[in-house]
Amino acid sequence: MQDATPENPYEANEIWLDSERVTEADGLPRGVTVAFKPTSVGNVVRLSSAGRYQNVQIDLGSAANCVVSLGSVRVAFGGLKISFVINNGRVSSGAAVSVGDGTVFNGATHIIGALSDGIAVTIGRDCLFASNVSVRGSSHHGLWDMDSGELLNPEAGITVGDHVWVGNQVILLNKAEIGSGSVVAARSIVNKRFVEQNALLAGTPAAVRRSRVEWTNGFPKDNGAQPRNVPNR
Template identity: 30%
Template sequence: MLKKILKLVLSYINRFILCIRKKAHVVNSELVLVNIFSKDKSNIIEFINSSVMKTHVNIIGRNNNIIIKGNHKNLNINIFGDNNKLELGFETKSINGEIIVRGHDCLLSIGNKTTFGKRAYIVCMGESNKILIGKENMFADNIEIWNTDSHPIYDLSGTLLNPSKPIVIGNHNWIGKNVCILKGSVISDNVVIGMASMISGQKIYPNTLNVGSPIRCIKNNINWERNFIQK
């Protein structure tokens, strides 16, 4: 009981400090040890129906928009650039995750009821680049999602060989532990990706079980459920 009261008091103090400093807009949310660094007043940070603990938000740039609606603990968010948008939907969940957006006019969107285990690492980089993740996905621990190679590679004439490319992940997918999803990848709906697999620009079709590095389909016409197996 005492612990719950202390948490409520800390949440009230945290919300009050963020609001009085005009760092964030808070609606029906519980915030504990949430720190925001943003020098430019054009950046907008909103917490809506969320529970967020021990989280750091760092924004260097202008006209960036962050909307957090889920339950997150030990989350680090770093935005570098202008006109970027990050949205974490209702009932999303993450623990010890890190999100990096670097560039201009980028969009990183995670749909309602999508959950991550521990240590998700998500990087969205480039010009008008995107990572779109649908609703009701289940990501296990140690997931990496990169829509960029981070550093440019050129041919000898100066042509860029490795431009960043969007990633699109649909709805109701189960992504196993230690999976890496790289630029240009498209994952449809109702897909299972096995542990330690790598998707590198491939299209993964709906209702399939996929494993390996490189990824390959080993079973069609499957379905899966979130509840624990009984047999």
């Protein structure tokens, strides 16, 4: 193992597997790597031994005092990368990325944490991510109104509720919020809040295309010839 700083990076940062602190790279779960740079100090990474990891990369090279929490997720193939932002020499500080239990990544997904303190990218439980999804918690650069001087793109975080299906090549941008039980159609771009639950979102930018939808992992053998039994609601 190579030190990222004059001190051990596993001392300058806390890496936890369940309730056990990881003190060297060999203690990480198989399929997980954590990268450091000299600026990587005070970060906390929490992993679950119940997770199933293939090519999970946690890059703390642009992070200080940030938190990454992965529940019992499943990265089936394609990989999951979590990284943070550096902007004109300033690294992400005090930002957070969390993913809930049961969430599955079925292809390459890149989650980028915010630059600003206290801003989080939060993904709930039992979600399903298709291939080539980008979750971008920062715009990286400032966008200003020339007349008022107002910052037009302040960081507000990203929130994905529980049991959300995110389709192929979807992009989730700063300020995105998706209600639990919802579906985001392939190649959509979500850049604002959708608090409605069980909604079908689609488009660039995304909009609600249908309400009161419900998705399941299994696809019907009869191709939908018979409707599902719907309980009284």
